[in-house]
Amino acid sequence: MNQAHLSLGGHLLLWVFPLVLTIFVVGDTVRDWRRGRL
Amino acid sequence: MSTLEASTVTTVGTVMVLYLFVLIFIGWRASRRTHGGEDFHLAGRSLGPWAAGISSTASSESGWVTLGAVGMTYTYGISGLWFAPGCLLGYLVNIYYVAPRLRALSAKNGSVTLTDVICRRWGDPRHVLRLTATAIILLCMMIYVASQMTAAGKAFSSSLGLDADGPGYLYGVLIGAAVITLVTVLGGFRAVAWTDLFQGLLVAVALIALPLWVIAKIGGFGALFSGLGAADPNFLTATGGRMGPALWGFVVGNLGIGLGYPGMPHVVTRYMATSSDRDVQRLQIIAMMWGVVVFYGSGLVGLVGRVSLSTLADGERALMALALEFTHPVVAGLLLAAVISAVLSTVSSQLLVAASAVSYDVVEQAFGKARDDKRSLVLGRVTVAVVGLLGVLIALRGESMVFWFVLFAWSGLGASFAPLTLLALGDTWVNRYGALACMLTGAGVTVVWKLGIKVMTDPTTVSPLFFDRLWWMVIVVAAVILMLGRVTEAFEVGHSAAVLAATAFTLAGWFLVQRWGFFNLYELVPAFAFATAAALGVSALFPVEEAVD
Numbered sequence: 265m266n267q268a269h270l271s272l273g274g275h276l277l278l279w280v281f282p283l284v285l286t287i288f289v290v291g292d293t294v295r296d297w298r299r300g301r302l
Numbered sequence: 303m304s305t306l307e308a309s310t311v312t313t314v315g316t317v318m319v320l321y322l323f324v325l326i327f328i329g330w331r332a333s334r335r336t337h338g339g340e341d342f343h344l345a346g347r348s349l350g351p352w353a354a355g356i357s358s359t360a361s362s363e364s365g366w367v368t369l370g371a372v373g374m375t376y377t378y379g380i381s382g383l384w385f386a387p388g389c390l391l392g393y394l395v396n397i398y399y400v401a402p403r404l405r406a407l408s409a410k411n412g413s414v415t416l417t418d419v420i421c422r423r424w425g426d427p428r429h430v431l432r433l434t435a436t437a438i439i440l441l442c443m444m445i446y447v448a449s450q451m452t453a454a455g456k457a458f459s460s461s462l463g464l465d466a467d468g469p470g471y472l473y474g475v476l477i478g479a480a481v482i483t484l485v486t487v488l489g490g491f492r493a494v495a496w497t498d499l500f501q502g503l504l505v506a507v508a509l510i511a512l513p514l515w516v517i518a519k520i521g522g523f524g525a526l527f528s529g530l531g532a533a534d535p536n537f538l539t540a541t542g543g544r545m546g547p548a549l550w551g552f553v554v555g556n557l558g559i560g561l562g563y564p565g566m567p568h569v570v571t572r573y574m575a576t577s578s579d580r581d582v583q584r585l586q587i588i589a590m591m592w593g594v595v596v597f598y599g600s601g602l603v604g605l606v607g608r609v610s611l612s613t614l615a616d617g618e619r620a621l622m623a624l625a626l627e628f629t630h631p632v633v634a635g636l637l638l639a640a641v642i643s644a645v646l647s648t649v650s651s652q653l654l655v656a657a658s659a660v661s662y663d664v665v666e667q668a669f670g671k672a673r674d675d676k677r678s679l680v681l682g683r684v685t686v687a688v689v690g691l692l693g694v695l696i697a698l699r700g701e702s703m704v705f706w707f708v709l710f711a712w713s714g715l716g717a718s719f720a721p722l723t724l725l726a727l728g729d730t731w732v733n734r735y736g737a738l739a740c741m742l743t744g745a746g747v748t749v750v751w752k753l754g755i756k757v758m759t760d761p762t763t764v765s766p767l768f769f770d771r772l773w774w775m776v777i778v779v780a781a782v783i784l785m786l787g788r789v790t791e792a793f794e795v796g797h798s799a800a801v802l803a804a805t806a807f808t809l810a811g812w813f814l815v816q817r818w819g820f821f822n823l824y825e826l827v828p829a830f831a832f833a834t835a836a837a838l839g840v841s842a843l844f845p846v847e848e849a850v851d
Contacts, residue, residue: 268527268535269538270527271538273539273541278383282386282594282598285390285590289586289591290587292586292587293583296583301579302580302583
């Protein structure tokens with residue numbers, strides 16, 4: 265089978281965006297927890 | 303006749319029946335804790351973070367997430383995924399901005415529905431806002447409920463390999479509608495939230511487990527990308543080979559889907575029902591992670607379907623086809639139950655919102671009846687049953703009409719209520735006249751813009767001649783509303799100004815599409831912008847004299 269690669273935009277759309285979002289959400293939750301708001 | 307083997311049909315059917323019994327059991331349990339009106343409409347403001355978080359997100363994603371979104375990536379490859387950032391940005395605004403503020407506001411002024419929040423925030427002495435909001439919500443929700451019941455019928459019949467137009471469809475609509483209406487009548491908001499939690503988790507597990515399982519079977523992500531590239535090199539890019547205005551229209555339109563979230567009454571009432579500020583903080587991570595899993599899961603299902611089942615006539619059926627092809631019948635039954643779960647979790651929430659709009663907003667608040675808590679509960683239950691029955695009748699009678707109108711439902715609700723919810727939570731100069739202008743502008747611009755898109759892209763469904771003459775119909779509708787307001791003596795000067803402003807914005811929208819060809823743009827984006835402008839403009843020009851608490 266031929267090797268095919270995602271374009272840069274494809275990488276951003278497929279996994280970079282959800283990863284950055286997940287890091288933000290988890291970071292926010294950890295911050296709330298450390299401030300005793302959770 | 304079924305196209306599947308008899309043993310498969312039996313197994314899948316048994317799992318489905320068990321799933322429906324679980325729903326009824328949850329409804330029965332919830333009914334034992336439902337004693338009064340606020341219990342029925344808002345679960346007595348006692349939802350925990352899991353029920354509130356998953357219920358808010360599962361209600362917002364209808365059958366679209368297991369059918370339509372899957373079809374997007376099946377048809378367009380990676381570029382079909384643009385809906386995911388659009389929806390998730392909408393989630394971010396809803397969960398981090400709207401949820402904590404709306405909970406605080408509704409607890410402070412004791413409001414039970416989104417309409418109630420708006421009316422109490424700006425004052426509504428003659429019920430103009432309440433009745434306008436109820437009319438828009440009821441129209442959109444009835445159509446939405448009917449279309450979801452249609453989707454349930456199709457999912458049932460195709461899960462069992464039956465003909466989509468045969469008796470399987472009829473039984474699917476009737477069984478799905480009967481079960482979910484019964485559950486909602488019994489347990490009200492609490493039953494809806496609990497069944498949403500169960501169904502939302504089922505959807506999330508199905509949408510992430512199925513594509514990963516099939517990707518492992520076909521040889522990993524490398525094989526997936528190779529297969530996509532072999533089908534079409536554009537499937538591996540974020541633009542999908544689009545250029546210029548078509549590209550920007552596609553991207554902005556997909557991102558614009560997210561604008562609607564703060565205006566969905568069946569979603570934001572979950573935040574109002576949360577038991578504490580702490581629970582709002584907790585629901586944030588739960589709801590966001592559910593969104594990431596579900597949107598990217600459904601995107602992956604479409605991509606995997608494209609590579610492993612490239613000959614499907616309809617990409618929207620990829621999930622069901624993959625389940626039957628690649629998993630054991632028991633697992634396939636659970637996966638197909640997840641498809642129906644996505645539909646039913648939305649139906650139940652919408653049934654309840656439509657019922658609350660009638661029984662709470664109109665009968666109890668506008669007409670001042672049934673103040674007593676027990677009577678309020680009975681009234682809520684009866685209204686759910688009636689709305690459910692009407693939904694079934696529309697689903698069985700006017701299927702084509704339903705699909706037509708449902709196109710307006712998301713954008714119409716989003717444009718009418720999302721700017722208003724955001725403005726209600728901030729500290730702006732908006733008043734009750736601006737609020738009326740916002741709702742009418744949102745609804746009006748959505749209708750003309752959507753019709754315009756239809757005329758330009760598919761002239762067989764809407765005649766261009768009809769669209770050319772639409773401007774005077776807008777004026778006639780405005781005149782009727784103004785006369786009604788005058789005859790009933792409900793309108794103040796500001797209300798009339800709001801109707802005129804909404805008419806002007808709607809005509810401007812018609813002009814932009816008709817004369818300047820702005821039909822590449824998804825209607826929610828301009829409708830949202832115009833509605834916000836109308837709210838701010840009318841409120842600045844027509845201040846309310848007396849103070850409102």
